[in-house]
Amino acid sequence: xxxxxxxxxxxxxxxxxxxxxxxxxxxxxxxxxxxxxxxxxxxxxxxxxxxxxxxxxxxxxxxxxxxxxxxxxxxxxxxxxxxxxxxxxxxxxxxxxxxxxxxxxxxxx
Amino acid sequence: xxxxxxxxxxxxxxxxxxxxxxxxxxxxxxxxxxxxxxxxxxxxxxxxxxxxxxxxxxxxxxxxxxxxxxxxxxxxxxxxxxxxxxxxxxxxxxxxxxxxxxxxxxxxxxxxxxxxxxxxxxxxxxxxxxxxxxxxxx
Amino acid sequence: xxxxxxxxxxxxxxxxxxxxxxxxxxxxxxxxxxxxxxxxxxxxxxxxxxxxxxxxxxxxxxxxxxxxxxxxxxxxxxxxxxxxxxxxxxxxxxxxxxxxxxxxxxxxxxxxxxxxxxxxxxxxxxxxxxxxxxxxxxxxxxxxxxxxxxxxxxxxxxxxxxxxxxxxxxxxxxxxxxxxxxxxxxxxxxxxxxxxxxxxxxxxxxxxxxxxxxxxxxxxxxxxxxxxxxxxxxxxxxxxxxxxxxxxxxxxxxxxxxxxxxxxxxxxxxxxxxxxxxxxxxxxx
Numbered sequence: 001x002x003x004x005x006x007x008x009x010x011x012x013x014x015x016x017x018x019x020x021x022x023x024x025x026x027x028x029x030x031x032x033x034x035x036x037x038x039x040x041x042x043x044x045x046x047x048x049x050x051x052x053x054x055x056x057x058x059x060x061x062x063x064x065x066x067x068x069x070x071x072x073x074x075x076x077x078x079x080x081x082x083x084x085x086x087x088x089x090x091x092x093x094x095x096x097x098x099x100x101x102x103x104x105x106x107x108x109x
Numbered sequence: 110x111x112x113x114x115x116x117x118x119x120x121x122x123x124x125x126x127x128x129x130x131x132x133x134x135x136x137x138x139x140x141x142x143x144x145x146x147x148x149x150x151x152x153x154x155x156x157x158x159x160x161x162x163x164x165x166x167x168x169x170x171x172x173x174x175x176x177x178x179x180x181x182x183x184x185x186x187x188x189x190x191x192x193x194x195x196x197x198x199x200x201x202x203x204x205x206x207x208x209x210x211x212x213x214x215x216x217x218x219x220x221x222x223x224x225x226x227x228x229x230x231x232x233x234x235x236x237x238x239x240x241x242x243x244x245x246x247x
Numbered sequence: 248x249x250x251x252x253x254x255x256x257x258x259x260x261x262x263x264x265x266x267x268x269x270x271x272x273x274x275x276x277x278x279x280x281x282x283x284x285x286x287x288x289x290x291x292x293x294x295x296x297x298x299x300x301x302x303x304x305x306x307x308x309x310x311x312x313x314x315x316x317x318x319x320x321x322x323x324x325x326x327x328x329x330x331x332x333x334x335x336x337x338x339x340x341x342x343x344x345x346x347x348x349x350x351x352x353x354x355x356x357x358x359x360x361x362x363x364x365x366x367x368x369x370x371x372x373x374x375x376x377x378x379x380x381x382x383x384x385x386x387x388x389x390x391x392x393x394x395x396x397x398x399x400x401x402x403x404x405x406x407x408x409x410x411x412x413x414x415x416x417x418x419x420x421x422x423x424x425x426x427x428x429x430x431x432x433x434x435x436x437x438x439x440x441x442x443x444x445x446x447x448x449x450x451x452x453x454x455x456x457x458x459x460x461x462x463x464x465x466x467x468x469x470x471x472x473x474x475x476x477x478x479x480x481x482x483x484x485x486x487x488x489x490x491x492x493x494x495x496x497x498x499x500x501x502x503x504x505x506x507x508x509x510x511x512x513x514x515x516x517x518x519x520x521x522x523x524x525x526x527x528x529x530x531x532x
Contacts, residue, residue: 006327006330006331008321008327008330020204020205024322026321026324026327028324028327028331055200055202059202060198060202060203061199061200061203061204062197062198062199062200062203062208063198063200064196064197064198065198067191067193067194067195068191068213069186069189069191069193069194069212069213069214070195070210070212071169071170071211071212071213071481072168072169072481072482073324073327073481074211075210075322075324076208076210077173077208077209077210078197078203078205078207078208079203079204079205080203081202081203083202161310163310163462165309165313165478165532166478168478168479168480168481169478169481171316241462242461
């Protein structure tokens with residue numbers, strides 16, 4: 001598990017049925033690209049978050065394949081359609097096998 | 110190495126041809142696009158790519174993309190050591206086929222967005238982002 | 248014919264620099280849609296002879312995207328460090344078995360207004376203290392824990408947490424009384440030309456703010472926004488780390504973070520921003 005990796009999500013607490021809401025996500029992660037070299041000139045191996053997904057009550061909202069060109073502390077802003085009350089689940093997959101999760105519930109009506 | 114006049118002319122003509130070709134994407138980027146589209150034709154238009162004209166810093170460049178009716182959008186940085194940036198796959202509950210993020214650009218280059226539409230066709234947009242070297246980085 | 252082509256090229260090269268948008272902008276910084284920050288203010292009295300009549304935050308010299316990143320606490324990557332520091336604040340560390348919270352309670356209450364007046368004279372200790380020195384004094388003497396390294400990630404994060412509690416309040420460092428001699432020394436350093444390029448801080452930040460240095464938009468070199476999240480290294484940077492880099496960039500022999508020279512310089516530079524709102528953690532390039 002990479003050290004100090006913290007996910008954060010900004011989502012509304014409530015919405016009307018069928019409303020499209022804006023979601024913002026940020027996760028603290030170095031995103032070591034594999035392009036850098038250490039002081040002795042040895043390449044520092046790649047170690048990034050390679051995938052990010054969001055689903056609502058089990059239905060996919062977005063699935064992002066991420067490459068080393070995504071900046072440190074990956075940030076995503078996107079939209080989700082909320083048909084009814086329920087849970088948004090956000091998942092980040094690390095090269096090293098770790099999986100980070102965050103859940104936000106949204107009330108409807 | 111000595112060039113004959115014929116060779117020099119041929120070299121010169123080749124160089125001119127290279128600068129005149131539209132959408133001059135490098136080989137690796139072209140491969141990535143071909144893998145994504147399966148070799149299908151890519152139309153211009155229908156994809157909105159928002160990128161700064163001059164990046165404040167190449168390490169963190171905000172990029173937004175949207176394409177109405179797209180099921181997936183692939184972002185490429187044609188001048189990076191590896192061109193892949195991200196591929197957005199929009200699910201059933203996506204509010205729109207759009208997303209914003211922050212990316213790394215190694216130098217001045219084109220950012221390319223290829224959208225896969227619901228009917229299986231492809232469309233693209235590109236934007237040139239100038240990435241500068243600061244005067245006093247520290 | 249060759250002659251005409253050359254003059255045409257020369258004419259082009261002279262006119263092109265005018266396209267750059269060099270002047271600081273006129274936007275207003277509002278945090279989270281509610282807190283309006285003071286980012287331009289009349290220069291403090293001690294700067295009367297400098298020819299600078301308005302002091303302005305480095306925020307004004309950045310492009311729209313960078314400015315937008317700071318105006319929302321979610322978008323601001325520096326706030327990630329603040330969250331990490333809140334955890335550290337509540338964690339027991341050191342042989343005394345205390346956390347920061349054991350003595351100081353909630354940071355929102357006890358640290359309010361603190362950052363705005365640092366560096367500050369500490370009467371009991373008989374010395375001028377920067378925020379970093381005070382944090383380490385608490386850690387070593389009260390918590391009996393290891394001090395943070397002066398410009399390390401955990402120190403920057405803690406400075407950010409403390410800065411947030413003064414956000415929006417005007418910088419107000421004292422420059423008289425017991426600190427006057429140190430302030431004078433800092434002022435001398437600010438104006439001293441050093442190094443291979445014979446540049447002083449003033450050469451760029453007083454005489455040329457608003458101009459471009461290669462592709463960087465020169466600011467006034469204010470530190471009201473520190474610690475700052477720099478896009479360039481994607482992390483929080485402290486004042487002394489930036490000073491060290493700046494001096495090195497002018498090709499002069501640089502000083503150590505925590506040194507007397509940088510403490511004096513920090514006091515002086517902070518005082519040049521008296522009146523500006525504390526912005527830390529800010530977002531810069």
